[in-house]
Amino acid sequence: MNAPKDAPDDLRLRRATADDRPAIIELCRQALGWKAGEPNEAFFEWKHDENPFGPSPTWVAEDEGGTLVGLRTFLRWRFRRFDGTTINAVRAVDTATHPDWQGRGIFSRLTLGALDDLRDDSVDCVFNTPNDKSRPGYLKMGWQQVGKVPVSVRLTGPGSIAKLAGARTAAEKWSEECSVGRPAAEAFADHDAVEALLARIDTGSHIATDRTTEFLHWRYRFEPLRYRAVSLGTGVEDGLVVFRARRRGTAVEATICDVLTPAGTSPRRAWKALKGAGVDYLLKGSTSQGRLPLADARQGFVPVPALGPILTWRPVATPMVPAMDQLALSLGDIELF
Template sequence: MSALPAPAEPTFRPLAEADLPAVLDLLTASLAGGPTGTRTADFFRWKHRLNPFGASPGLLAEAPDGQLVGVRLFLRWQWYDGASGRTVAAVRPVDTATHPDFRGRGIFRQLTLDLLEQTKREAELVFNTPNGNSLPGYRKMGWQELGAVPVALRPVRPAAFVRGVRAALARRPTGPAAPLHCRLPTAADWFADHHGEGPLAELLRERAAADAADPRLATVRTPEFLRWRYGDAPGLDYRVLTCHRGGELTGLAVGRPRRRGPLAEFTLADVLVRPGDRDSAARLLRAAARESGCDHVAGHLSPGTEAAGAALRAGYLRAPRTGLTLAARTPTGRTELTLDSWRFTLGDLEVF
């Protein structure tokens, strides 16, 4: 009896605009609806085509019959390196999927390695937050696990928060989720009214001048970046809190109400205040708890920042056994960076 022929190997090619419907179908089949519940062309274009740091490079795996069986994209990012005073171009591996019939054939690995090779001359750093299932594969491809980025929590409704945590730990079924009621203005509306030169641009200039003395890597923040990241994000429902003194903008925070199992969480993505202004940071942190309409607030308050300095008196404590796992490498190998090399916000790392 003759042996069965080996399955035909897929071919690899760059992602084209015409591939978008098939890419969305494959991502949905593999990763469900994503952070908005539905993978749409508008969300894909916002994330991968309108990013102010540049369009995302992407590769596809295609079966001999033309069926799309694998996809891999790298999101472009920029970090400011206070130690050297320059901008570091980076990429973040995101949105990867392999068709169920083609798993176990090295497609994920090949797409990732090929895209690393393609971007190695334009990106100095590769970083992402893999989950427990994907982390071993990244390690085999040269990624270094740097540790867990801690999360600070502020319970707003203590009884509801405790019940929700217990139900989540016990994996008990819960009833239909109540609708979220957040009184805060939407980021879409706020950033539509605050663009170009103005109070936000002035706040960012003051912030950038002070942050230049910090040797850690921090995201390059401009009004254009913030509007794209939070104001233009389709379906993510970011909200804005502001703080003023004497009629002048002294602080801005951005977050979004979301369901976290049985709990309503306000994910605090970003806190920006004038240098040294812990009072404005504390006011923003308290307002997030008071006005979000959620059971708790969660965010990363990077050590040494005004928000971290105000966290305790605003009721925020580090949550045990939580946090996103950070992994990184250079395009050609391992990195010497550590978790302490970055000054993150949760908006830099949350999956979107």
């Protein structure tokens, strides 16, 4: 790792090793406010160690005494183009700086210093959806703003309008309990059925996450996040809608993470089931920017641009930044997890 020129002399920046894990966990507790009783350590292991796209490349900063004071992790991801070729990506995700070292540029130094190593690892790009506070820092480091991810909302009742007005804030990390459908991990455990479902889905002409049986089984199996799956037929191969219920401001939102439908299959069955799930509205991604797909409009969805996160992109090994209309992103691809 090449440390930026302005890194303080008493700070060492390097790639993390397996031996750093206890110190990384302790740093996260101190810097991120992990609460006792929450499954944060298991969450970190699932997210960064068990990903079928590969373990997360991680960098740390340590002081003269060898104490870790900074952390930067990138979650491995893979996109697939319509012609079958792939894009090796990472998501800029977890970062932590010890309270005594904040304000010294450790976040930017670790992030920028990691880019050369990522290029050597044949990583094509970095992408993420930073909030309004952190986005200017990313843009200063060379990230480019792709645009707002288009999202749409389906209200579940007359009282949902007022609740939606109070939902313009970040959603809670942990999900609410819900009995609709079944645990997503259970649905995706049937690898043969999932393989049959994926074979029936038209991938279209967009750049999308490379959904494999292994990816889906990993992505939605962490039990504390309470991902649920609604079947659109008699079996998994007939289609699934994956969601989770979580609080966002004054509302309870059903985040529609993935809509996996064979050609000609409507997800209407899932929308009907979720109407009685105790949620105020459904939020889902769209492949169309500036206009709502006709099928969504017919099923009661309306575009709500204010709730869409802003996607940013940093080319690494490949000098390419896609336009938003070239991408097909589900909320499961970009939600903060």
